[in-house]
Amino acid sequence: TQLLEQSPQFLSIQEGENLTVYCNSSSVFSSLQWYRQEPGEGPVLLVTVVTGGEVKKLKRLTFQFGDARKDSSLHITAAQPGDTGLYLCAGASSGGGADGLTFGKGTHLIIQP
Amino acid sequence: DSGVTQTPKHLITATGQRVTLRCSPRSGDLSVYWYQQSLDQGLQFLIQYYNGEERAKGNILERFSAQQFPDLHSELNLSSLELGDSALYFCASSPFMAAASYEQYFGPGTRLTVT
Numbered sequence: 001t002q003l004l005e006q007s008p009q010f011l012s013i014q015e016g017e018n019l020t021v022y023c024n025s026s027s028v029f030s031s032l033q034w035y036r037q038e039p040g041e042g043p044v045l046l047v048t049v050v051t052g053g054e055v056k057k058l059k060r061l062t063f064q065f066g067d068a069r070k071d072s073s074l075h076i077t078a079a080q081p082g083d084t085g086l087y088l089c090a091g092a093s094s095g096g097g098a099d100g101l102t103f104g105k106g107t108h109l110i111i112q113p
Numbered sequence: 114d115s116g117v118t119q120t121p122k123h124l125i126t127a128t129g130q131r132v133t134l135r136c137s138p139r140s141g142d143l144s145v146y147w148y149q150q151s152l153d154q155g156l157q158f159l160i161q162y163y164n165g166e167e168r169a170k171g172n173i174l175e176r177f178s179a180q181q182f183p184d185l186h187s188e189l190n191l192s193s194l195e196l197g198d199s200a201l202y203f204c205a206s207s208p209f210m211a212a213a214s215y216e217q218y219f220g221p222g223t224r225l226t227v228t
Binding site for chain 2: 033035041043044045088090102105
């Protein structure tokens, strides 16, 4: 069974600070996706990383896929209250074929004004 | 708005009952995935359909079943409901068969409460 461990589980910081959340596994994934979910809504895709070592930037968010494609990180620069939400990483199996995503349990992020 | 619709938004029912959740994928998407999200287990993959056929099963109970119709909408049937089935149920759609190939777009979810 493939597992994704996210850390920290909860993070509360002040507006303007930087933060990094992590997504780790002992399994290799073909791709890894990051989602943000707000209460009462479905997850919304932020980014997909596919290549080991890949770095993608989305405004103040920087996503990195580990060289071995087993882990990923999300770094937010100068966090804003609008960044508040549940951040989920999800891995797609490297076995090919049809299957669902394996999700981590998420990082609950609160940015205080 | 992801383009994926789910009905109903909320559902309250009693133990032992049966319910049906409905999902319409984004226009043109052939894959529909069902997920269950609970506080303790997080978001878990239940089952996938691609162009009307079952393609993959995850942690889906035998009391649960799903199908995808010719117009590509999908239904998730939950029977003999138990208190522990209370959760958010999401469907997601994708143009492709393999999760590794492309991102999935999630609907707003159905919140099921079993009393």
